[in-house]
Amino acid sequence: MRIKQKPEDFSVKESYRFDEVESGRHRVYLMDKQKLSTFDAVNRIRDAFGLKPGAISYCGLKDKQGRTEQIIAVDGADVDMQEPDLRLKFLGRTDKPLSARNITSNRFSVTVRALTHDSLAPLNLAAAEVNRLGVVNYFDSQRFGALKHGQGFIAKDLIRGDFEAALHNYFARPSDLDRTEDAKVKGFWRDNWGRWDARVPFEGAKKYHRILRSLRDHPGDWLRAFLQIDSDYRAMILFEYQSFLWNEGVRRYLQLMLPREAMFPMRYQAGTLLHYRDATPDVLHTLREKTFPLVGPDTTFEDPKVAEAMAWVLGKEKLKLPDLRIKGAERMLYFKEEQRPLVMFPHKLVVGRTQNDDVNRGEIKVNVAFTLPPGAYATLVIKRLFHFEYTEDTKEDIRTSQRPRLVTTEHEEARVDAARSAARASEGPSRHRDLADKRPAPPAREPRAPSRIGRPARASREATPEPVKKGVRSDRAERPAARPAPVGTLTAPAPPEPEIPLGFRAKQKQRKQVKAESRAEKAEKQRLAAAKSAKKQKRK
Known part of the structure; x- marks a missing residue:
């Protein structure tokens, strides 16, 4: 299964409310964006109109990979932006900045592609389980972008008091997966660390001008420089690690509450999550009503099992609760304690009719729609519904999806696709977990790009030869395999090959x-x- 192959495959619309005040200083806009994170969109608007940091408020962060609608409020300025990937519509005025309190729910519509008819039976069973049991309300991989890009948990540097390492990981550690100007800027400062007067030859450098000005004026004061980072992003750095502690605590709590055979694991960006298939009525009632804390230095626990689970997690991280206080910056950098529901229940869950997949030839697609409360992750619902064949992307998968396709004709494109298919078939057995009924692996498919949740084509599948009917000559069985040309090269026209089915x-x-x-x-x-x-x- 693959999602987010097209921006319209992942759509989210925010249900909101705000008190309209005709003379309010905050102008509220409906922001329609695609292939942009909320941070990126807000920064583009702020830079375009010369707004100060913090002038734009919003209710929550929306996924970068997809088309999303959410409201923002601009303090003291009229703005307008009508670009292909970012559009604003004026809604009214209010006298307060927006916050999470202004969201009531989010409605998601997700197209899941690259399915086979064998996926439908376990999907129907999984949908019944989700309706009855709900989904564990974990933070999903999108929350842990710093891990994806190799920066690690910057909050752990802050907890240790190593502010130089925190600052270096923030703006001098480029990601192998980043193809933007920002990665070039980070690479420059990695190579010129300490030479704060050096001139950066890339346009993206202005994002870090406040940090650099602080380092030029106060060299060696790493904490002062780190505090020049936008306050919303500083809070996100701490919240990222806090979310990881929450995930690990809930995973341990479920191990204390449920037998091992009632659960199954699922990989994600920061490790492994546990989901459950069934539970006794008493346990289900407890889980439904339970909240689990996002811990801070002064957190207390009433439930002994919650206390035991968090003690196990903190012990594994070699921390104690008081260590979550950032010494020297207690008022600017702090872990805010908060209770989060342990289980979420998707409302109005609808699994649509299957259709032929217009992107992946020979396969089917299905649309899944549902409503979630604020802060819940739609991708978790999709992964839970399709847990029987979902796997997390590796870095190599993401790199492959970013490689350009240097083809000029339909014939050349087909030849390159065949070469990629042969290369992947030789990588070994598929990484997908076998289904419970031990069905044989499906035949190899042509690679396609882009991928589900950033993955290119499904990893590797062993090609299964077509059965040869009696009395019918099989050219495919008798013809020797052609040696694939290097991917992406432009060569002279190849000799005639078997006719390729039209798209x-x-x-x-x-x-x-x-x-x-x-x-x-x-x-x-x-x-x-x-x-x-x-x-x-x-x-x-």
């Missing part, structure tokens, strides 16, 4: 061409008939 658009174009030729032929016949008739009339 949907090609078929539509072919049908239109046939109809046009038919209409032209019909018009020509009518013209000749009219000319013949006119000639007869003239003779008379």
Whole structure:
């Protein structure tokens, strides 16, 4: 299964409320964005209109990979932006900045692609389990972008008091997966650490000008420089590690509450999560009503099992609760304690009818729609529904999805796809977990890009030869395998190969061409008939 192959495959609309005040200083806009994180969108608006940090407030963070709608409020300025990936619509005014209190729910519509008909039976069972049991309200991989990009938990540097390491990891540690100007800026400062007067030859450097000005004026004062980071992003750095502690605590709590055979694991960016398939009525009632704390230095526990679970997590991290206080910056950098529901229940869960997949030839797709409370992750619901075949991306998967496709013709594209398919088939057995009924692996599929949740084509599948019918000659079985050319190279036209099936658009174009030729032929016949008739009339 794969999602987010197209921006419209992952859609979220925010349900909101705010008190409209005609003379309010905060202008509220509906922001429609795609392929942009909330941070990126807000920064673009702020830079375009010269707004100060903190001038734009919003209710929550929305996924980068997809098309999302959410409200923002701009303090003291009228703005307008109508770009292909970022559009604003004025809604009214209010006298207060927006916060999470202004969200009531989020409605998601997700298209899941690259499915087979064998996926439908376990999907129906999983949907019944989700409706009855809910989904554990973990923080999903999107929350842990610093891990994805190799920065680690910057909050752990702050807890240790190593502010230089925290600052270095923030803006001088480029990601292998980042292809933007920001990665080039980070690479420059990695190579020129300490040379704060050096001139950065990249446009993205202005994002860090406040940090650099602090380092030039106060070299060696790493904490002062770190505090120049935008306050919202500083809070996110701490919240990222706090979310990891919450996930680990809930995972341990479920181990204390449920037998091992009632649960199954699922990998994600920061490790492994546990989900449950069933539980006794008493345990289900407890889980439904339970909240679990996002811990701070002064957190206390009423439930002894929650206390035991968090003690286990903190022991594994070699921490104690008082260690979560950042010495020297207690008022600017702090872990805010908060209670989070342990289980979420998707409302109005609808699994649509299956359709032919217009992106992945020969496979099917299905749309899943549901409503979630604020702060819950739609991708977790999708992963829980399709847990029987979902796997987390590796860095190599993400790198592969970012490689350009250097092809010029349909024939060349087909040849490159065949080469990639052969290369992946030789990598070994699939990373997908076997289903409970031990079905045989499906035949190899052509690679496609982009991937589900950032993954390119499904890792590797062993190609299964087609059965040869009696009395029918199989050219495929007798022809020796062609040696694939290097991917992305441009070569002279290859010798004729077996005809490649046309895609949907090609078929539509072919049908239109046939109809046009038919209409032209019909018009020509009518013209000749009219000319013949006119000639007869003239003779008379």
